[in-house]
Amino acid sequence: MKIHYYPGCTLKVTATQFESSAIASAQALGVEMLELQRWNCCGTVYSLANDDLIRQLAPIRNLIRVRNENGNAVTTLCSMCLNTLKSANLLINENPEKKRTINAFMDEEEDYDGGVEVVHLLEILRDRVGFEEVRGKVTQPLSGLRASPYYGCLLLRPEEIGIDRAESPTILEDLLKSMSAEPIDSPYKAECCGSYQTVDKADLVIEKTRDIVSWAARNKAQCIVVSCPLCFFNLDERQKDLAERESGTALLPVFYFTQLLALALGLGAEVCGFQKHVIDPRPLLSSKGFI
């Protein structure tokens, strides 16, 4: 199958390893991700103020780009992009008057009909490819890898936008099992990492990172698995900050789910960009014989 792909800004800057491992893994599973020829920043956070329609234009414009290329659906990797695109789409589908206002304001564009489906790559793997199919394509089982899935906020909430049950998601666990890895459940898996507070309140994020990582380490997880580039930054970079303050802190590598998938599918470390990580995951991977 082919699907249009909206990367968003961070996938092109600090999270290139997420993109390269996702595109290669999807390809190996028969999913061709076609990057939109034109796209713009989605705004990263959905505006929650009722009168703030101007901030809905950025995500809607991207959905118009999908229509310009005759698409009915678009996939994203980043949880924040998923949230803004899907939320803006829902807003105008539920509010015909706001839809009219937005279309009238962007009179240089084709009117947007609200019909583009926004799906996360994890949903494609679960609902269209199927985890059994993934299991069948695994050539390098990740046996013995104890991985703690961390969902954060926007993959799960608000509930009308989330891709799995808000309180008890299993999509990452199910994917990890299809690769023969061992998921380690955590009470912190759906709790916020502090998100963009990392810019002006890093201490708060360091404390959240401590909760998330120390629980995983105590429960013998060897790594953490995420889907959001901001969760990744917080758990990777702020974990190093935590370790600099307190000696003896266990350092757990953080992975995008697509990096583990690429290894399991036998695509090699070349597409995984492990050199971009602050906490180097390669010693763990080579000790397991995966690279």
Added chain:
Amino acid sequence: MEARLSHATIHSDFVKKVEELSGQDLLACYQCGKCSAGCPIVEEAEILPSQVLRLVQLGQRDDALHSKTIWLCASCYTCVSRCPRGVDLSKIMEALRQIVLRKNLDHVKVSELSRKEMAKLPPIALISNFRKFTG
């Protein structure tokens, strides 16, 4: 904290403004505290999220707008998914932030942030922070 209650404060323009910006029925909240119980930043907050909502219900404008809590909220929607009354507290927090930010009172002063630290941050962190905390 001293609260002065009157018909006028409870029906003030401030209360109407929060209702208008958030689209929420403030009086739907019966103060069960479930939002505060699940809030990931509650340990840092001097006023609980449910108390911020109570202040707004009672028209206590200055206490609500000066609370640190509205800036600690990261719009993670945990309170929204758990509220038994269907109140979207994330929208009420946004309304309170917007009331401050629209007076050109930025919470984050971009020029005061460390350049070295900013160079490490992913675009997603900077854009979302500035959209939430600057006017």
